[in-house]
Amino acid sequence: MSRLVAWAIFLLGCLYFLLPLLGMGEFSLRMRRGEYSLDAYRVVFADPRFWETFGYSLGLAAATIVMGVVLVVPTAYWVRLKLPQARPFVEFVTLLPLVIPAIVVVFGYIRLYNTSSFLPLTGSALGTDILLTMGYTTLALPYMYRSVDTGLRTIDVTTLTEAAQSLGAGWFTILARIILPNVMVAVLSGAFLTLAIVMGEFTMAALLNRPAFGPYMQLLGANRAYEPPALAVIAFAITWGCMGLMQLVTRFSKHERAKA
């Protein structure tokens, strides 16, 4: 490929990606007639529901991350250590959420866990929150599992386990004190990705009727003109922040390894 064509493709691509960002940034400043101002942001930040939904989603993200770590780290570890023959099955399951649309999964939740079912989770706010956390965990599962499994590949799981066992450590100690710290970078990068996914998620939260950030943004978008692009800028900043932190932990760990 000639260098000129390469540059042309690349710059056209950049234009496509930069214009919408520019557009939302510019639009979000247009609230005051005739001049640019931060009014839209002021209005958004003054809205108590912004903070409520933001906080709610943040809380759910934390719960999802904890759930994801508790579920994925022991499983990926166990598959590497004892059950390599279960790998195809486990990998298949972790990839299912990429194939089955989230809206179908949440539809199943609503019908399966309704008030008259064996596990009436949708009957209470707490139950629905738990259900939503589980839903988010499935959404994050492909990324979390892949990240942790890759992390485990770089350490010698069998030797570490045998060394810990010879020193008298039990399974919980091995997982919490040996394995987890060794795959911390992978866990963290999975966690930041989870955070980015949960903060912007709309479908599951909307259909389960929970006051999350995604439905709040959608509601505002249907009724206002200048606040939505301001929200988009904020959401973009959050995503950017999550990805930046992901890069940071990865890079930091590389330096650590290089030093060692």
Next chain:
Amino acid sequence: MSYLNLSHLEKVFGQNRVVKDFTLGIDKGEFISLLGPSGCGKTTVLRMVAGFEAPTSGAITIDGQDVTGLKPNNRAIGMMFQAYALFPNLTVAENVAFGLKVKGVARDERAARVEEMLALIGLPEMGARFPFQLSGGQQQRVALARALAPRPRVLLLDEPLSALDAKVRVSLRNEIRAIQKDLGITTIFVTHDQEEAMSISDRIVVMNAGIADQVGAPFEIYNRPTTRFVANFVGTLNTFDVSVEDPGLGRVSLAGQPLTVPGLPDGARKGDVLPIALRPEALRLGQLPGAEAVLPAVIEDVHFMGSVIRLTARAAGAQLSMDTFNRADQPPPVPGQTVEISLSGRDAIVLRG
């Protein structure tokens, strides 16, 4: 005019002159090795012949045709790479047929040529396999067949043996040489392994810092190196300082003992101190009749290597290394033992530069 001519090749990367005024003529059917440490420019020369790098200046001709500006795919050359570089998605037979297929050779002719090539490399049954099912040595043989199938004018070998086990390396290099002689194909072989270069080449080009230091047959390079770099890079050397007694007759003295050496430099005068070098096999253990000088030496180390025993000793202020043949009735000396070493001036290499 030689078959393959490299004239005044220069290659500059940024501030770095990697190849400097490189000129070489290679005859048809000749096997030439470019030998040198990494970074000496040997691979760059090869890549310029292949067409992957454009020379900053200079020209390359093959069989009278100037190929300097041609793209690699128009040069009709064959190449083997260090990493096996077989196409993983094609079978062995498809790999070998690749060059014929892109040339538009008919299917039947292609199949016949592939069969011929696979027989040539001794893998006639492997055509249907994929590269990952072969050992490293087998893969490199297939790479050779692939390179030769379109009947290239020149064969380029870019350290094709360096990724292989020691044993496979030796057998494959002999096989490559046999096939090359058989087909009479002009070949350039790049290596950093002097033993490899000496065992299979018609001529060797020893390269240092982008310059061809010396060009010659292996025997010549080894026995009459013209620069200190060549002497050191090819084989092991023991160097001694001698003082000139009579420049006209080549007489010098080493630790008070007179020696006659060949080829003292023209400007040498009586009293000058010069370095001379002796190969390990030019030093003999014990007092040998006919030797010009006998030096007392203290054994420092003994390496028993089977048919040969390599001794490290100190004599006349220099550490030296010498080889002696194993003899069942004569145990080798032990470290700390004082021995005598015989040597003659005619074996000495007088070093310049």
Next chain:
Amino acid sequence: MPTAPKGPRLRLPAGLPVAWLGLLPFAAFAVLFLILPTMKIVLGAFQAPDGSFTFQNLLDLNTDSIRSAYWTSIKLSFMTALLGCAIGFGMAAAVVFGGLPKAIRGPLLTFSGVASNFAGVPLAFAFIATLGPVGLITLWLRNEFGINLRALGFNLLSYWGLVITYLFFQIPLMILIITPALDGLKKEWREAAAVLGATGAQYWRMVALPILFPSLLGTFALLFANAFGAVATAFALTGPQLNIVPIKLFAQIRGDVLGNPNLGYALAFGMIVITALANFLYIWLRLRSERWMK
């Protein structure tokens, strides 16, 4: 799939059930929150309101409105996956092979990570602010050049508007997945092909593309499913009236707009069938194309 190493398996017979117990939490989670809900949909699609078995729900999908929803969804997903793959491939290839400065690569991958996750509601806002009726580009074209996008037939809240919007997360996803695959193409393959007389096009057709084929196909299937199941972007962009399957299903779950709960199951079942088909097609083609892999 490679079989498990023989060593540990020989030791297992007595300990096998115990070792499998370690998977219990994961299996329980998968069954409760992935498999059972999906099964519920699948079974529901074949049940009459009284619980008896029927094909009626699937047959009832055959209305103009639902057919056209599926058709639009498939077209939309196919088109955005195709364009996403092509453009993403072009950009990744430009960076990997095009001789662009090395410094571009890191930021491009980071940005792709961000953009591929910047989907849903805020993405719709960004495009409304740019190409909507009073968006940045719309106004700019109108004021500076007198070009009226709407008069030219462009409408962000249409099929092509959705395509342009979806590409914002489809292209970066492709870049993220294909860049490592392009890195995996060895320089020696290209050089070996060149000295054997192959042109650049022949090298791509006979060597590089066959090697990349599984990755390309897998990414295509992933992008297809990604677009097919996307609700939030379309919903925030156009509201509930756009006739694509996920929006229809969304409205059905919220308010039973179809007037038949079991028709909702059938609608969702259809989505599963289509994404599953796309993926099985991928797996099947991949198995065929990977004979040469370990």
